[in-house]
Amino acid sequence: MDTARGIDGRKDYGNDATDGALSDTPLNVGSDERRMHVRAYNHWVSLLHGRPYPMIGDLDPGSIADFGSNSVLLDFTAGLENPAIRFLGDRLRGECGVDSSITHVDQVPSRSLLSRLTDHYLQIIANRAPIGFEAEFVGQRGHNTLYRGILMPFSSTAESIDFIYGVINWKELVDAETQAKLDEELEKARSTPRPKPLAAPVWADGPGSGSASADLPVAPRHEPEVPRQMPANAALGDHLMLARETAASVRAADTRSRSALYRALARAYDFACAAQQDGEGYARLIAEAGLKVQKRAPMTPVVKLVFGADYDKARVTEFAAALDHAKRHGVAPGGFGAFIDAAEGGLKGLVKAERAARRPAGPADRYEQAAGQLRTRAAIASVPMGAGDAEFVVLVARRGEAGMLDVVAKLDDDAALTRRAVSRSID
CATH class of the missing domain: 3.30.450.20 (PAS domain)
Incomplete structure (x- = not known):
């Protein structure tokens, strides 16, 4: 609305002609x-x-x-x-x-x-x-x-x-006119030499902690945002609050940049790591939110806690897969950002890799697994007949007398049938 986009990225074109259009640069609202x-x-x-x-x-x-x-x-x-x-x-x-x-x-x-x-x-x-x-x-x-x-x-x-x-x-x-005067005064202020800062005590947990000098540096006017890190002993609820704050910026503030999303996922992963250390607290949060933990998708409740239980299901699945893949690779708390930046294809690449890791072995892998076992398995019986050049041959038998099987045909010209038979032999 008013040239802004909703959390799903759809744009509203019913804005007034006098309203300023949005760009990728956020408005300076404060x-x-x-x-x-x-x-x-x-x-x-x-x-x-x-x-x-x-x-x-x-x-x-x-x-x-x-x-x-x-x-x-x-x-x-x-x-x-x-x-x-x-x-x-x-x-x-x-x-x-x-x-x-x-x-x-x-x-x-x-x-x-x-x-x-x-x-x-x-x-x-x-x-x-x-x-x-x-x-x-x-x-x-x-x-x-x-x-x-x-x-x-x-x-x-x-x-x-x-x-x-x-x-x-x-x-x-x-x-x-007023803005021009303010700009002029600001420029004059910038050109005036700054006095040396007065000596002042340094807070133990402040930006100057650990420094022996009382001449603290002056922060630049447009200092880039530095992701806030949680202390190692932070409570599980603090991890969740920080993750939700970042996720809310993605959902409600129309911040659709990749860096903002990755930062939200990184904090969600840190929350998941903290939850692993505080199982009782995590179970309580899950119960209060009315969620359930499923073995096949352990990160889904984490994503719903952070982004909201009503968040788009497809995105919840993707985000959970990315977090699962980081866990599969043993990524440490605070390391998800570097992990997803290094991944080929970013978020989509992690999702694809995780789905591939979960996927059951394909037909080719199944055949090689079965063939390896059959090569070392003891023979049930040996039948004198020409085997040809094939490693494995499918024989057709009928039930004979006294519990015997009578071989009546050899299928050595159907490679597809042979591969299926070999793959099924270890079920």
Whole structure:
């Protein structure tokens, strides 16, 4: 919506002409705005309890201090055409300049921030899953506004969607003249020599721990993201929370880059390794989520815990196969990223290799296995007849008298039949 893509990658082309199109470069909405929708998604996941959709009775927007004031709840129980607004957060209400008289979607001002949430609510009905979005538009006050948010389905029956909960955050941009002045002042500040940093104590667990110098380096303005690593003694729940946070960025934040997905899978693998060390805690998480562990697919519950039990089944299967393959090769915690980067074909390559490893031996392998055994097996009987050049020959016999078998034919010109017979001989 608003040029953003849903978690399944499908694009919505019903955006307004004044909205800014998205590119592969994320909009500069700000770190807090980017984290808010992730926290909202994690809250949605926590209410699933193994169901396709959370129950609406478990949601209380007014009590959510983190993002409740930035949210809206739509009620479809009376029909899809004009859903009712059951809750509208104070901050979102104030930004849009609306009061309690707004009770249905058709009353929402067309150029308001609230309309960014409500104009495309039917898309989530079609997707049947949370959808993240971000874009830019000209708001009611004539200012360009960057916004980012998420729409999440809820149900009163746990089977069909009849409520949608949306959370949004935003930031207004200054006009061109003001921005030019700010850029000029910033450039002057950059050209001014920086004073030497004052000596300060170094936190034991901070970025300067272990350094004897008090002159700490100044971080660059656009420092690249460094994947957060869990300490060796971290609790299993902490591993799961970190993995879910990264997976939510893949699902709900429309982050479709390969590096983001691989980072989420790496943290899912680390969680799986931690679960192996804390079997009791893992069993408790599995039970709370209503999942089951199957011997033939041990990593499937891990993927569902991290990405959500409702995640696309085909992707769940692929992700679990990739994690299984890493486990098959004894990859250590923290090593999945390097493992998948080195794999030929990346994720698809790992999935293909794991499926090949699970596949039963083919006909050629079966024949060689059987032939090797038959070459050393003691003969049941020896019959005087020409064997020809073939190593193995199929004989046709009929039951004779006194429990004897009478050989009546030799099939030495049917290689396919001979291979099948040899392969079946060790069953």
